[in-house]
Structure formats: structure tokens, C-alpha cells
Amino acid sequence: MRFRNLLPLLLFAACGSDQVLTYDLEPIEVLRAPTQPGGPALGGLWAKVTTPNGIAPLLVDSAYPLNSLAQGGCPATPGWTYTGDIELRAGNATAPVRAWFRHVGLFDICPGSTGDAANQAVGVIGGPLLTSFAVGLNLPRSPDTAATMTLWSGFPGSDDQLVQNGYAPLHFVARGGASIAQGSGEASVTLPSARIVLSACAAPRAFSTSEPVETCDAGEVATRASGQDLMLALGTGEGPLILSQSAWNRIAAQLGMASDTGTAGDLYTPFSTASTPTHFLTLPRLAIFQGTSDSNWNGACIELARARRIEWALANQASGACFQKCDVSSGKAVDSRSYIELGPALDLAVVSDSSDLLRSLNVDSPPNPQVDGIIGAATLAGTRLRLDYPAQPEGRVIADCEPDPNSTREQCWTAPSCQAGWPANAQGHSCFGQPQPLWPRVCP
Amino acid sequence: MTLRRLLTLVAVILAAPSALAGPLDDAHVADTGFSGPTSGDLTAIYWNPAGLGLMQGPQLMLGGSLQLRSVRVDRASIDPATGTNPGSTTFPTATGSGTLQPLRWPLGPASFIGIGAGFGHRFAIALALYSPFSSNLSMPENGPTRYQLVSMDLNHLAPTIGLAIHATDSIQIGVAPSFIFPTAHLVFKEMPVGSSSEDPTTDARYDLATQGILVPAYILSFGAQYRRGRFSLGISYTSAPLGTGGMLNLPLDNARISLGSAADGVDLCGSPDKHCLAGQMSYRLPSIYNLGATWQATKNWSVTGIARWLRYGAHDKIVILLSGPPGQTALGSSIPDHVVLYRGFQDSFDLRGRVVWENKQMRVGGTLRLETSAVPATNVNAGAIDGTKLEPSVAVEMRIWRQIRMSAGYAFLWMFPVDTGTSVFDPTAASTCANASGDLSTPACQARMNGQARPSAAGTYRQWQQTLSLMTTFAF
Numbered sequence: 001m002r003f004r005n006l007l008p009l010l011l012f013a014a015c016g017s018d019q020v021l022t023y024d025l026e027p028i029e030v031l032r033a034p035t036q037p038g039g040p041a042l043g044g045l046w047a048k049v050t051t052p053n054g055i056a057p058l059l060v061d062s063a064y065p066l067n068s069l070a071q072g073g074c075p076a077t078p079g080w081t082y083t084g085d086i087e088l089r090a091g092n093a094t095a096p097v098r099a100w101f102r103h104v105g106l107f108d109i110c111p112g113s114t115g116d117a118a119n120q121a122v123g124v125i126g127g128p129l130l131t132s133f134a135v136g137l138n139l140p141r142s143p144d145t146a147a148t149m150t151l152w153s154g155f156p157g158s159d160d161q162l163v164q165n166g167y168a169p170l171h172f173v174a175r176g177g178a179s180i181a182q183g184s185g186e187a188s189v190t191l192p193s194a195r196i197v198l199s200a201c202a203a204p205r206a207f208s209t210s211e212p213v214e215t216c217d218a219g220e221v222a223t224r225a226s227g228q229d230l231m232l233a234l235g236t237g238e239g240p241l242i243l244s245q246s247a248w249n250r251i252a253a254q255l256g257m258a259s260d261t262g263t264a265g266d267l268y269t270p271f272s273t274a275s276t277p278t279h280f281l282t283l284p285r286l287a288i289f290q291g292t293s294d295s296n297w298n299g300a301c302i303e304l305a306r307a308r309r310i311e312w313a314l315a316n317q318a319s320g321a322c323f324q325k326c327d328v329s330s331g332k333a334v335d336s337r338s339y340i341e342l343g344p345a346l347d348l349a350v351v352s353d354s355s356d357l358l359r360s361l362n363v364d365s366p367p368n369p370q371v372d373g374i375i376g377a378a379t380l381a382g383t384r385l386r387l388d389y390p391a392q393p394e395g396r397v398i399a400d401c402e403p404d405p406n407s408t409r410e411q412c413w414t415a416p417s418c419q420a421g422w423p424a425n426a427q428g429h430s431c432f433g434q435p436q437p438l439w440p441r442v443c444p
Numbered sequence: 445m446t447l448r449r450l451l452t453l454v455a456v457i458l459a460a461p462s463a464l465a466g467p468l469d470d471a472h473v474a475d476t477g478f479s480g481p482t483s484g485d486l487t488a489i490y491w492n493p494a495g496l497g498l499m500q501g502p503q504l505m506l507g508g509s510l511q512l513r514s515v516r517v518d519r520a521s522i523d524p525a526t527g528t529n530p531g532s533t534t535f536p537t538a539t540g541s542g543t544l545q546p547l548r549w550p551l552g553p554a555s556f557i558g559i560g561a562g563f564g565h566r567f568a569i570a571l572a573l574y575s576p577f578s579s580n581l582s583m584p585e586n587g588p589t590r591y592q593l594v595s596m597d598l599n600h601l602a603p604t605i606g607l608a609i610h611a612t613d614s615i616q617i618g619v620a621p622s623f624i625f626p627t628a629h630l631v632f633k634e635m636p637v638g639s640s641s642e643d644p645t646t647d648a649r650y651d652l653a654t655q656g657i658l659v660p661a662y663i664l665s666f667g668a669q670y671r672r673g674r675f676s677l678g679i680s681y682t683s684a685p686l687g688t689g690g691m692l693n694l695p696l697d698n699a700r701i702s703l704g705s706a707a708d709g710v711d712l713c714g715s716p717d718k719h720c721l722a723g724q725m726s727y728r729l730p731s732i733y734n735l736g737a738t739w740q741a742t743k744n745w746s747v748t749g750i751a752r753w754l755r756y757g758a759h760d761k762i763v764i765l766l767s768g769p770p771g772q773t774a775l776g777s778s779i780p781d782h783v784v785l786y787r788g789f790q791d792s793f794d795l796r797g798r799v800v801w802e803n804k805q806m807r808v809g810g811t812l813r814l815e816t817s818a819v820p821a822t823n824v825n826a827g828a829i830d831g832t833k834l835e836p837s838v839a840v841e842m843r844i845w846r847q848i849r850m851s852a853g854y855a856f857l858w859m860f861p862v863d864t865g866t867s868v869f870d871p872t873a874a875s876t877c878a879n880a881s882g883d884l885s886t887p888a889c890q891a892r893m894n895g896q897a898r899p900s901a902a903g904t905y906r907q908w909q910q911t912l913s914l915m916t917t918f919a920f
Binding site: 024025028092096097100153155158164166167384401414 | 693695696697719720722723724726763765766767768769770771773782784880881882883884885889892893
């Protein structure tokens with residue numbers, strides 16, 4: 001049968017239809033694959049699934065563009081698409097049944113290995129299925145503590161409520177609407193937009209509220225920023241932070257490092273059945289922001305620098321600190337953007353721009369700005385995320401740091417939006433974890 | 445002030461009858477004992493929008509009712525260690541009450557305001573405001589039913605626009621889209637996670653309410669009416685909320701959890717003034733089919749039969765999700781951050797027979813209503829009390845001015861006592877499920893998932909209700 005004859009079936013498989021999703025609202029224990037061969041078990045998230053051949057690993061990957069379950073096990077020749085069931089089991093040894101997804105559109109293909117060559121899943125719960133839920137992820141920093149995934153129908157709370165409570169809601173518009181084809185000249189199949197892509201500032205300078213003042217006159221907001229703006233997909237099935245060579249080249253130039261710095265190795269991701277040649281190294285810092293833009297959006301690194309200046313002014317107002325002119329509009333400080341900052345040495349894998357992984361990430365219909373890589377599960381270790389796909393009018397990632405008393409700001413820092421327009425005694429609100437603000441004056 | 449004017453004023457302030465039918469449905473929206481799927485006045489916007497086509501000229505209706513509901517629960521004894529029935533712990537009879545009346549804001553249930561006009565024998569248009577689904581009940585704060593319900597006030601205000609046209613001389617068709625603005629206030633208690641002991645001092649009190657006016661859902665009614673000679677027949681359908689599979693999602697912006705037996709126990713947010721919790725509640729509303737036939741037996745006498753099919757089967761549970769500040773570690777660990785309240789409703793049928801005598805000045809009607817239970821006996825609990833019900837009612841309408849008619853009605857509903865037998869609620873299911881590592885293939889975990897892992901609600905439930913209603917119609 002020619003591929004184009006499968007088009008209606010593939011469309012059905014991609015979109016899913018008449019899905020019946022049965023789940024409770026309790027956490028589902030998931031395992032984590034190694035970040036890289038021999039690396040710590042902080043990488044891609046694994047659950048298990050019932051197959052005709054027994055219980056087998058199943059990857060949970062928010063960046064993967066489709067749902068798959070190889071009926072005959074893996075490795076196998078890529079096969080048919082079909083409407084099937086997933087009996088989801090926890091990733092632990094007892095593997096209890098934790099959910100059923102019935103009448104789900106599935107591809108009968110095996111994903112690539114994850115983390116190292118030995119970690120072969122028989123399928124992937126990808127973005128198209130995850131978009132049905134608000135997916136709560138607890139990703140402890142310690143590989144010895146179990147990670148969990150919780151499926152809810154939505155996450156309660158408006159952005160204002162979440163910000164007041166100390167969460168960073170990061171909006172996104174799902175991307176990755178892709179056309180795939182089995183071969184050149186064959187009919188293509190459209191996959192739904194289900195990938196979370198967020199803005200990020202890579203390798204910004206270190207920051208402390210006790211550092212000297214950073215002055216910023218009107219019109220200088222861009223020149224005071226540090227770091228490199230990136231667009232990154234959120235991939236729970238990948239381990240390290242993965243960047244394209246071109247994105248890394250920009251960062252390396254800023255850091256004064258050679259572009260081929262690092263240790264050569266192989267990266268295993270579900271996007272490719274073969275390993276991807278990689279340079280492994282570490283990145284000092286990554287601040288993750290919203291994936292959407294608006295008329296006031298300046299880019300992740302500028303917004304980070306601005307948020308830091310506002311935080312600095314609030315922290316030092318007792319000693320006469322004031323809001324910098326570049327952060328002021330109509331006589332008051334502008335609202336800072338919510339973000340979460342991770343560090344201090346994030347595992348980074350640099351891959352070729354022409355790798356299957358990067359090409360897949362950038363097949364996007366309609367076309368969107370370049371995606372520079374993936375924020376993997378290991379990058380997010382030490383955080384709690386709610387991937388609130390059903391939120392209206394836009395999906396949102398609700399982020400905060402795990403409540404670990406040993407966690408430092410360098411490791412994880414949640415900065416909900418500081419809304420300077422709020423009254424000084426706004427109920428329960430505090431900016432940057434500081435006491436209720438009395439807003440400083442604007443610098444003369 | 446003359447008695448006539450006084451009565452008119454009272455009629456405007458109070459209004460149309462409302463009697464609880466099923467746990468959510470208001471079976472007497474806009475009904476003073478005369479309206480139904482064959483009605484040809486503004487009440488048709490609810491019953492069967494095709495009936496609007498029979499209106500002649502402008503019309504205004506204002507109505508409301510006072511509805512007093514009483515329940516009595518004799519909960520079966522439990523084993524104090526496991527919570528299962530029977531055992532050495534006995535309970536006193538719990539009595540509860542609920543009042544529906546329209547004088548509040550947002551406009552309360554049991555009200556009907558309609559305005560519209562018929563244009564010749566061609567078409568009619570109308571606007572109306574009423575509440576098709578509502579429920580109100582308060583039970584003792586620390587009573588034996590507290591894990592199912594302390595208090596509940598659900599309302600769904602529906603601004604509706606109706607349009608009817610004459611398809612032929614004897615057939616009208618009509619459509620009436622509505623917004624549904626829900627409001628909710630629900631209070632119940634939860635045991636700490638992992639506990640099966642009913643100890644008021646360790647309870648968490650969930651006080652969950654919506655705030656202000658929410659984004660509405662949408663429903664659609666449409667119907668047809670056939671009238672020939674002395675016979676008229678009406679049929680209509682009202683959908684569940686559209687585009688959401690019948691689901692309503694209500695943000696709970698006024699959510700509070702307090703610990704301890706007192707209503708003002710220790711607040712989870714540290715202070716009652718703080719609102720650190722955000723919540724969301726979701727449940728399904730039923731769709732409804734209406735069928736009615738009227739036979740004008742003589743000049744003065746008519747008989748009407750009405751059948752309603754309420755598709756309650758979709759209302760299986762109320763799901764409540766809560767979130768608090770990241771530092772609030774109790775929520776989600778020792779105190780549940782999600783609660784499923786099992787409902788497990790079934791479709792119910794509402795059958796009515798009515799006889800009406802009328803002349804130019806007045807009409808008098810008597811109705812007998814029988815409704816099957818929307819809640820299987822094993823699923824009955826304080827939050828969902830229902831059984832087979834019988835409701836006789838009488839109504840009288842008088843022309844008090846040339847263009848003004850006023851009607852009054854009284855109904856008494858009596859529910860056959862419900863003995864639940866073995867309750868569907870299993871207090872041991874949570875711990876059994878935990879021991880099975882949450883395996884959903886086990887009955888205990890399926891019970892937990894469905895919201896049945898709660899204290900047993902076994903017992904005997906009684907319910908009765910009185911409804912007094914007034915309606916004023918201005919026809920020009």
C-alpha cells in the first residue's frame with residue numbers, strides 16, 4: 001500500500017478521536033533515564049505499559065510530536081498506524097496500573113533509545129496525548145528520590161492567584177504542527193501543535209541583590225542585558241539541555257569559550273534511532289520565560305536584566321535605591337515577567353543544526369521562529385512543573401522550585417511577576433520573596 | 445392601598461413556583477401549575493420555545509417562589525475502627541433544611557422574569573431570566589453527614605432569548621439559546637489522608653465558593669408544537685452545556701480550608717483574611733426532553749399530560765481541584781488537594797397529570813407529579829438525596845385588572861423514604877488502594893478514583909418540601 005493511501009488513517013492517528021481517558025488524580029511514579037551514557041538518572045521520564053509481550057517501558061516526552069506504541073515490541077520495523085489502547089503503569093518495580101487511554105491514535109513505531117543505548121522504550125506518550133491534561137511533574141534534584149507525574153483536567157488558579165502564591169506561570173502557544181512523510185514525493189501528514197516552546201536566556205551573568213547598582217538610563221534597556229536569547233522546547237523525554245551548534249556558538253562567543261569545548265560523546269533521544277554525535281559540557285545558568293510575545297515583550301535576556309534591576313531596587317530601597325529609568329513607564333516600574341532560573345552547572349549537549357533532532361524540532365507548520373534546542377528533564381531537576389495545556393486562552397507552564405531546604409538560589413529560583421501597578425499593601429503579595437513592597441521612587 | 449394593589453405588589457416581589465425535582469433540576473421553572481410543553485405564553489421559553497409563537501402582543505411575567513425543603517437522615521451505625529457498617533458507633537438523627545427564594549444577588553433560584561411579544565401569527569421573540577438548575581441544603585456542622593455535606597448552594601442563572609415562528613397554521617417551531625451563569629458554595633469535611641477514623645477534631649473543613657459572575661456556559665433548547673382543534677402537542681429538547689461534553693468548570697476563587705471541628709478552626713492560609721487557595725470544580729448537567737399534550741375537553745375544562753426525561757446519567761461526580769502556595773506542604777500530603785464527590789446519577793422521568801378549569805376571569809388547576817429517582821438507593825448521601833417522589837399541587841389564577849393576571853400555587857412534595865442498603869461508599873477503599881500501590885485494576889482503587897472512598901452514607905433518608913409561589917402576568 002502506498003503511503004498516501006494511509007493518509008486518512010494517519011490523520012486519525014495523529015489527532016486522536018473519541019479518546020476515553022481514565023485516570024485518577026494521584027501521582028504516578030516515573031523513573032528517569034540517565035542523562036547520558038554513564039550519567040545520573042535524572043533524564044527522560046519513563047513509565048511502563050502493558051503490551052502483548054508483557055510490561056515494557058514507555059517514554060513520556062512532551063517534545064515528541066506523536067504518540068506511539070510498537071505492537072510487536074522494539075526494535076522493530078516501522079509499521080502501521082492504528083487506534084489502540086495504552087494501559088499506563090507506574091515506572092517502578094511493581095508497575096501498578098495507573099491510567100487507561102483508550103481509542104488513542106498511535107503510530108506503530110519505536111522511538112530511539114533514551115539516555116544510553118540500553119534504554120529502549122516501546123512507545124511514547126507524546127505531546128498530542130499530554131495536551132489533554134494539566135500534567136504535574138515533581139522532578140527532585142536527587143536521582144534517588146522518585147519523580148512523579150500527576151494528571152489533572154486543569155490546574156486551578158488565575159495567573160494573578162498563582163503569582164501571589166509564588167508560582168511562575170509561563171504562557172505558551174503549542175507548536176510543532178508538523179507535516180511528515182515517509183519518503184520524498186509521498187503525501188504528508190499533519191500532526192497537531194502540541195509542543196511547548198519557551199523563551200530562555202542562556203548564560204546570563206551572575207546576580208546578587210548585594211551587588212553594586214546597575215544603572216540604566218531611558219533607552220538603554222537592551223544594552224544592559226547579558227546572556228543569549230533562545231527558544232527552547234520543553235522535553236520531558238530528554239535528559240540534558242540540548243542546544244544546536246549555532247546557538248552554542250553565540251553563547252560560547254559571549255563566554256569567551258571555543259565552540260568545540262566539551263567532551264565528545266553520543267546523545268540518545270527518542271527522535272533518532274541512531275545516536276547523535278554530541279559535545280557534552282555545562283552551562284552556568286538558564287532563565288526560562290514565557291513562550292509567547294506581546295507588544296511589550298523585549299526578549300528573555302532583557303526581561304531578565306529588568307527583573308533583576310527591579311528586584312535589586314526593592315531589596316535596597318532602605319538604602320535609597322530607586323527604579324532605573326529604563327524600567328519605568330508612566331512614572332512607575334513596569335511589571336516584571338515571571339521566570340524560573342536554573343543553575344549553576346547544567347548538563348549541556350551540543351548537537352549539529354542538521355541533526356535529526358534539530359530538524360524535527362524545527363519542522364513547524366505554520367512556520368515559527370527557530371527552536372534552538374530542548375530543555376531536558378535533567379535541566380529541570382529540582383523543580384515542580386504543571387504543564388497546563390488546557391488553560392485558556394493560552395497554555396501555561398506553572399513552575400516553582402521543589403521545597404528543599406538545601407536548595408540554593410543558584411540551583412533554582414522562582415521569580416513570579418512583580419506587578420508594580422499593584423497597591424503597596426496588596427494582599428499577600430510580595431515580590432521576589434521580599435516583604436510586602438513599599439515601592440521605591442524612580443531615579444532622577 | 446387596596447388589597448388588590450397589595451397583592452399585585454407581593455406578586456411582583458415574590459414570584460413563580462419552584463420545587464426541587466431530582467438533586468439539581470428545578471421541575472417547576474416558571475410554572476404556577478398551568479405551564480408545560482403546550483403553553484402559549486412566556487413560560488414557553490423554558491418549557492418549549494415553540495409555544496412562544498402562540499403569544500399575541502407584548503407580555504411581561506414576573507414570578508418567584510418560596511421553597512422550603514426538609515430532610516432527615518438516620519445514618520446506620522459504623523465500626524469505629526474501620527468506618528464500615530454496622531458497628532458500635534451510632535448516630536443521632538440528622539435534620540437539614542434548604543430554602544430557595546429569589547431575593548438575592550446574583551438573582552436567586554426560583555425566579556422567573558420574562559418579556560416578549562408575538563407579532564401576528566408569524567413569529568414571536570422573548571427574553572427571560574430564570575434558574576433551571578439549583579439546589580440548597582444545610583446539614584449540621586459536625587453531624588453524621590458532614591463528610592458528604594455540610595451545606596450546598598448551587599445555582600445556574602440562565603438569561604435566555606427565545607424565537608418562534610409559525611411553520612404552518614397548526615405547527616410552530618422555536619429555539620432558545622441560553623447562557624448559564626453558575627454560582628456555587630459547597631461545604632463539607634474531609635478526613636486527613638490515610639485516616640479512617642471519624643474524628644471531628646482532626647477533620648479538615650472545605651469551604652469552597654465561586655466569586656462574582658463567571659464565564660458562562662451555553663445551552664440550547666428547541667422544540668415544536670402542534671395544535672389542531674381541541675388538541676395540542678408539544679415536544680422540546682434542552683441540551684447540556686455545549687462544547688464541553690456537558691461539563692461545567694467553575695473556578696473557586698473563594699476557597700478556604702480550616703482544620704478542627706469548629707467552623708472557625710485553624711485556617712490553612714494562616715488567617716481567614718488571606719486567600720491563598722485557588723480551586724476549580726467541575727460537574728456535568730443533564731440534558732432534558734419534554735413532551736406534553738393538552739386536550740380541551742369542554743369550553744371550561746382541559747386536561748394535560750406531561751412527561752420529562754432528564755438525562756442525569758452523565759452526572760457521575762463532582763471533581764474539585766485545589767492549589768496553594770508552594771510552601772504549603774500540608775495541602776496535597778496530609779490534606780487532600782483534590783476531592784472527588786461521587787454522584788452516580790441515573791436518568792429520571794417526571795410524569796404529570798393536570799386538570800384545569802377556567803373562565804374569563806379565573807382558572808384553577810390541580811396537578812399530580814410523579815418523579816423517579818435520579819440517584820440509585822446505594823448512591824444516596826446527604827449531598828445527593830433523591831428517591832421516588834409524589835407531589836400534588838394546586839394553583840389559581842385571577843384576572844385582577846384588564847391586562848394583569850396573578851396566579852398563586854402551592855405544592856407539597858413527599859419523597860418515599862430511601863433505605864440505602866449497602867452504601868456505595870467504602871471507607872476502607874482508600875487504605876486498600878494505597879496498599880495496592882494505587883493499582884487502578886483493583887476495585888478499591890477504582891472506588892477511590894470515582895470518589896467512593898469516603899465514609900459510608902448508609903442509612904435512611906427522608907425528604908419533603910413545600911412550595912408557595914406567585915406569578916404576575918402583564919399582557920397588553
